[in-house]
Amino acid sequence: MLQVSHSLQNQRTSKKNRLMVDFVAGFQHYDGPDAEPLLEVGMPLQLNREPHNHFDKYADEIWTGDAKLGYIPRSANRTVASLMDKGTKVEAIVLELCPSAFPIGSVRVEVFFRR
Secondary structure, three states: OOOOOHHHHHHHHOOEEEEEEEEOEOHHHOOHHHHHHHOOOOOEEEEEEOOOOOOOOOOEEEEEOOEEEEEOOHHHHHHHHHHHHOOOOEEEEEEEEOHHHOOOOOEEEEEEEEO
């Protein structure tokens, strides 16, 4: 009999609270173009706070593995940063791939947390 771990089961049943859907900011300036062929819709991404960023103290990096894709857009990063700073686990996934929109809108992500 197949058993689902308790944490995975909670993840499936917990309410997803969407914080934003937008394109990765700065995608063309980091590892985005090289990593794009490896990305898939639904793929989880890592978010890292960058509070010492000289340009934006609310900066939140978006990564896949060792590849920095860019940042949460400034229009949404304050909320994401505040939640992360309070210890909330904020998650991100690839929502849509739009290579024809390069360089500005190649990868659309969804950022959310669960209750």
